[in-house]
Amino acid sequence: MNHTEIGEIDQRFLIALFEKTSGNPAAEASMYGIGLDLGLDRDRSKQVAENLIGWELIEIRTLAGSIAITTGGVDQVQKEEKRTGASDDIVFELSNGPTLKEPVCKRIDQILTKMKVQAGNLGLDLDTLTEYVADLKTIESQLLSSRPKTAVVKACFLSIQDILEKAEASDSLLLVKKMLGK
Secondary structure, X not given: XXXXXXXXXXXXXXXHHHHXXXXXXXXXXXXXXXHHHOOOOHHHHHHHHHHHHHOOOXXXXXXXXXXXXXXXXXXXXXXXXXXXXXXXXXXXXXXXXXXXXXXXHHHHHHHHHHHHHHHHHOOOOHHHHHHHHHHHHHXXXXXXXXXXXXXXXXXXXXXXXXXXXXXXXXXXXXXXXXXOOO
């Protein structure tokens, strides 16, 4: 099977491993932990990992289920991000429509994952950190809705923008500003 033809769950698993290890082939993660994050049971996690191992996109590191992404896996994720417009270099602007479309929701979810990881490194006081996390969770809850409200998501990103400006988090701030059309 061609790498470009891997299934959606395989691709999501690979992306989750990429994000968990920051794309570092030397870093390891649990195949079962990644599967659990994606809502997969142990057997399905193992099956997906075996597929990706067969395509040489990941490799097994321990018999307990520790895996690592290969350079081929990193290339696959980056190629897929470019194809779908999901990389940070290809930023979208939130529409003015009442609800968000599925591709936009997927991209926002990817951005939220990065922002959650970053939260502890922003040097925020407790009140500001609580506000930041609440905004992220509000956006996350909107993405779970069958009709995620654009206005709610925009309001949260405006609040996050203020927090990122004060924290001088330039990379994330630039991303948020582009989404807001600024």
